[in-house]
Structure formats: C-alpha cells, structure tokens
Amino acid sequence: MKIHTVLPALALLAALPAQAQDIKVGAILPYSGVYASIGEEITNAMAMAFEEAGNAVNGRALKIIRADTETKPNVAAAKARELVTSDNVDFLVGPVASSEAMAIRDFVHQSKIPLVMPNAGANVLTGEKCSPYIVRVGFSNDQFVRPTGKWLFDKGVKSAFLLAPDYAAGRELMGGFKKSFTAAGGKIVGEEYSPFGQTSDFGPYLAKVKDAKPDAVFVFYAGSEAINFIKQAADFQLAKSVKITGAAWTVSPLFLPAQGEAAAGFLGSLNYVPALDNPANKAFQAKYQERHKRVASEFGAAGYESGRLIVEALKRTQGATKDKKAVIEAMHKVEMNGPRGPVKIDPATNNVIQNIYMVEARKGAGGKVDLAVVDTIANVKDDVNGCAMSW
Numbered sequence: 499m500k501i502h503t504v505l506p507a508l509a510l511l512a513a514l515p516a517q518a519q520d521i522k523v524g525a526i527l528p529y530s531g532v533y534a535s536i537g538e539e540i541t542n543a544m545a546m547a548f549e550e551a552g553n554a555v556n557g558r559a560l561k562i563i564r565a566d567t568e569t570k571p572n573v574a575a576a577k578a579r580e581l582v583t584s585d586n587v588d589f590l591v592g593p594v595a596s597s598e599a600m601a602i603r604d605f606v607h608q609s610k611i612p613l614v615m616p617n618a619g620a621n622v623l624t625g626e627k628c629s630p631y632i633v634r635v636g637f638s639n640d641q642f643v644r645p646t647g648k649w650l651f652d653k654g655v656k657s658a659f660l661l662a663p664d665y666a667a668g669r670e671l672m673g674g675f676k677k678s679f680t681a682a683g684g685k686i687v688g689e690e691y692s693p694f695g696q697t698s699d700f701g702p703y704l705a706k707v708k709d710a711k712p713d714a715v716f717v718f719y720a721g722s723e724a725i726n727f728i729k730q731a732a733d734f735q736l737a738k739s740v741k742i743t744g745a746a747w748t749v750s751p752l753f754l755p756a757q758g759e760a761a762a763g764f765l766g767s768l769n770y771v772p773a774l775d776n777p778a779n780k781a782f783q784a785k786y787q788e789r790h791k792r793v794a795s796e797f798g799a800a801g802y803e804s805g806r807l808i809v810e811a812l813k814r815t816q817g818a819t820k821d822k823k824a825v826i827e828a829m830h831k832v833e834m835n836g837p838r839g840p841v842k843i844d845p846a847t848n849n850v851i852q853n854i855y856m857v858e859a860r861k862g863a864g865g866k867v868d869l870a871v872v873d874t875i876a877n878v879k880d881d882v883n884g885c886a887m888s889w
C-alpha cells in the first residue's frame with residue numbers, strides 16, 4: 499500500500515525541473531564580535547537587492563541562510579563547511595575580516611562554491627592565492643590605500659605615524675600606504691599595531707602618536723574599535739597637533755552616529771559615500787533609509803552590489819547554478835552602474851575595478867558630521883600580483 503503512495507510522489511519530484519529548487523545563498527558574516535554591525539548591514543542590503551528582483555530568478559526563489567562567523571577565523575572556517583556540506587548553498591557571501599577570508603580560502607577553492615566577497619580585503623585572495631571561485635565585490639586592501647600615500651603627500655603631509663589593529667587587514671593597509679607614501683617622499687616616524695578585537699583603551703597609542711610629532715597619523719579601525727578610537731582621539735585632543743587620516747572605514751557612516759562630532763576633520767579614502775550624486779545611489783539610499791531608518795554605508799553598498807551581481811549573473815544563466823564556471827563567467831560580463839558608480843569584475847584576478855574617493859568628515863548644520871568627496875581616483879585596478887587562475 500505504501501509503495502502506491504510513495505511512488506507517485508517520487509515520480510512527481512523527478513518530473514519537477516531542477517530549476518524549481520531554491521537558490522541558496524550562505525551569508526557567512528559576523529553577526530557578533532567587533533564587526534557585527536557590518537555583517538548586519540551587508541545582509542540587509544543584499545536582501546534588498548534580491549527583493550528588487552522579486553526574490554527569484556527564473557522561477558527559483560533566492561533564499562539567504564545566515565551563519566555567524568563571530569568575527570573569528572576558526573568559526574568562519576567551520577561555518578563555511580556547514581553551509582556547503584549541510585545546507586548545500588549555491589553561493590557564499592562574506593566574510594568581513596581579511597583573517598576570516600584567509601581561513602576559508604582553501605575550502606572554497608576545493609568545494610568550487612562561488613564566494614562573493616563584499617568586504618575582507620586580504621590582498622592575496624585576488625593575487626597569489628586567487629581562485630576562479632572567489633569574486634571580490636568590495637576591495638583589496640592595497641587597492642584602497644595605494645592611491646592615498648601620494649595624494650596625502652601632495653596635500654602637504656610629509657611625515658606619518660601608522661596605527662592599526664594587529665591582523666591581516668591592519669598590516670596590509672599600513673604596508674600599502676607606507677609603500678606609496680615613502681615612494682612619494684614621505685617619512686614614517688613610527689607604527690603601532692593594537693591587539694585585534696581586544697583593545698578598548700587607545701590611550702597608550704594616542705600618547706605614542708603625539709610624542710612622535712608626525713604631520714599625520716594614518717589609521718585603520720572598523721566596527722566597535724573605530725567608534726572607541728575616534729572618541730578617545732577627540733578626548734585626547736590629538737587633532738590639535740596631528741592631522742587624523744587613514745582608511746576611512748574608521749569614520750564610516752555606519753559608525754558616525756556613535757562618533758558624532760569627534761569624527762570631524764578625518765581625511766582618507768573610501769570606495770563609497772552616501773552623498774554620491776548618481777540615480778542608482780539616490781534610489782538605494784531612499785529605499786534603505788525608509789526600511790532601516792538610517793543611512794546606508796559603504797558596507798551596505800557593497801552588500802547590495804554583491805546581491806545585484808548574483809542576480810545579474812543568474813539572469814544570464816537562466817537561473818542555472820550547477821555549472822559554476824558558467825556562473826562565474828556570467829559575473830565577468832556584468833557591468834554595474836550602482837550606488838558606488840561604475841563597478842566591474844576584472845576576469846584576470848576576480849577583483850573589482852572601482853573608483854576610490856578621497857573623503858573628509860565635515861560638520862554640517864546642527865553639528866551633524868557627514869562624509870564629503872574631495873577627490874575621485876577613477877577606475878582603480880590592481881595588477882595581477884601573481885594570480886594565475888586555474889579551474
């Protein structure tokens with residue numbers, strides 16, 4: 499008897515086209531730890547991009563499965579494995595920290611599940627350790643700071659002190675800046691690396707910066723560390739003697755509401771600001787602000803564009819996900835004119851080609867601090883840097 503009821507059900511399943519299955523996107527992002535707010539914003543904005551596509555491509559529903567990396571490389575590695583082997587995801591999107599991305603690189607490459615990276619700038623992932631399955635929508639650390647050293651030197655900064663968290667991104671961002679700043683003629687007068695995710699008192703670092711008497715401190719922090727650093731630098735009145743510059747995630751619109759006036763005067767580089775005057779950005783901000791009652795930052799813009807890249811690639815494959823090479827090659831054909839401006843993926847490295855904006859945190863009416871673009875370095879593209887793609 500049972501056979502009669504099971505068989506028609508099985509026959510029905512077999513008759514269903516594979517296309518009807520959900521397209522599962524594993525959001526491998528921090529929802530706790532130092533970068534928790536970044537993970538949330540990336541997810542919100544990616545969900546918005548999927549929603550604009552009707553949450554489906556070719557009749558296949560787009561489903562986001564969240565996995566909390568806790569901003570920890572070992573947790574990220576375990577969660578990536580779980581998303582691929584238990585949840586059978588078609589895509590991975592994340593992580594935020596360079597160290598997390600390094601921890602999942604080999605697994606992603608071997609499992610051949612496309613990883614779309616909205617953040618995590620670890621240089622080698624689109625250089626020596628590139629993979630055809632790793633596509634970077636965010637940035638490489640070097641791409642972000644390479645134009646900045648000469649730019650600041652030309653603006654009168656002749657000596658700098660470097661300060662960043664002690665992990666891959668902090669080291670790479672400072673290294674990239676140092677290279678371009680010293681090549682332009684600038685002098686590094688000191689550098690310090692604070693324990694990542696464990697530093698809440700920046701007093702000893704601020705004292706060292708002040709004592710070294712540089713023209714500028716070049717700094718990178720993000721998440722709760724960025725909020726603490728900026729507030730403490732203001733209490734310490736560092737800006738009275740030293741210009742505060744750096745990778746401008748340090749004053750991201752995600753952290754500005756908590757930093758307030760303390761952030762004013764910061765000068766640095768970023769790949770997006772909410773004020774960018776283009777129609778895609780205006781529509782993106784209007785929708786995000788209506789939904790989340792706050793301004794979207796560069797993390798949101800990259801999450802949104804990661805979602806858009808997936809949708810546009812899937813449209814080209816008619817919703818098919820099995821042939822991973824076809825999916826990635828479809829991504830190479832997508833040219834977006836999104837909130838950030840023109841964005842495309844370089845097939846030689848799978849790194850994004852994008853504008854880098856020199857920005858300043860300025861106090862406006864009522865004391866509110868916003869980021870203003872003071873210069874645009876268009877279409878910044880990394881060299882191949884040892885990347886040899888092999889499928």
Ligand code: BEZ
Pocket residue numbers: 594595596597617618619620667720747
């Ligand atoms: C990184 O670890 O690559 C990173 C984290 C937050 C902001 C920017 C870069």
